[in-house]
Amino acid sequence: MKNKIVIAIDGHSSCGKSTVAKDLAKALSIAYIDTGAMYRAVTLFALRKGLISDGKVDEKTLIENLPQLEITFDFNAQLKRNETFLNGENVESEIRNLAVSNSVSIISAIGAVRRQLVEWQRLMGDKISVVMDGRDIGTVVFPNADLKIFMTASDEVRAQRRFDELTAKGQKVDFEEILNNVRERDRIDSTRAESPLRKADDALLLDNSQMTMQEQFDWIMDKLRQRNLI
Ligand code: DC
Numbered sequence: 001m002k003n004k005i006v007i008a009i010d011g012h013s014s015c016g017k018s019t020v021a022k023d024l025a026k027a028l029s030i031a032y033i034d035t036g037a038m039y040r041a042v043t044l045f046a047l048r049k050g051l052i053s054d055g056k057v058d059e060k061t062l063i064e065n066l067p068q069l070e071i072t073f074d075f076n077a078q079l080k081r082n083e084t085f086l087n088g089e090n091v092e093s094e095i096r097n098l099a100v101s102n103s104v105s106i107i108s109a110i111g112a113v114r115r116q117l118v119e120w121q122r123l124m125g126d127k128i129s130v131v132m133d134g135r136d137i138g139t140v141v142f143p144n145a146d147l148k149i150f151m152t153a154s155d156e157v158r159a160q161r162r163f164d165e166l167t168a169k170g171q172k173v174d175f176e177e178i179l180n181n182v183r184e185r186d187r188i189d190s191t192r193a194e195s196p197l198r199k200a201d202d203a204l205l206l207d208n209s210q211m212t213m214q215e216q217f218d219w220i221m222d223k224l225r226q227r228n229l230i
Pocket of ligand 1: 013014035036037039040104105108133134135136137185189
């Protein structure tokens, strides 16, 4: 295996990026960084401080507060999952709520927020091997990543997966609302001025609409082997 590797996984929302990224990190014994969770944590902070109203953000106050935010990850051995902490508080469940999902795109469209998070992400992946998933990892954060994957799946398949995930957690959710949220986030993520979601020229396209999790995991492992990365 190469000494230090960076795997960048970008793509549309709810297409299973984090699931496969976690599996890869585990199989390769390297770190997993969920950059979406970082944008979600900033969004939660903004919501709690009342900095978002009528779809508008008090950018000035948010940006002033950014340097004081500390976003960290810790592995919960009992639940066997990585959890996100905002200034030491476990916010893993709260950042997945629909309130945060509905506002995260406007927060992640703010240039100053992106610059701060990209800086933290580069620090995290600078010294150690990582699998990082997000929207701009292969294009902006690590343009020299060893392997770049651009993942997607059809809107309906993605909404169904999100629906199943939230229902399994006991949340009462409406399929149409989730489908609209998936489409709206795609639209905002792909059309924003700052680092819009796009496939890097050298990223491999992976459409997993018809694939099982095992198939997509194997697909990526094959690519890593072909490149002598593992
Ligand atoms: O992956 P996710 O659904 O948890 O991401 C939440 C939001 O954060 C998503 O709507 C787009 C944004 N995001 C981003 O702009 N850049 C990233 N690197 C990761 C996420």
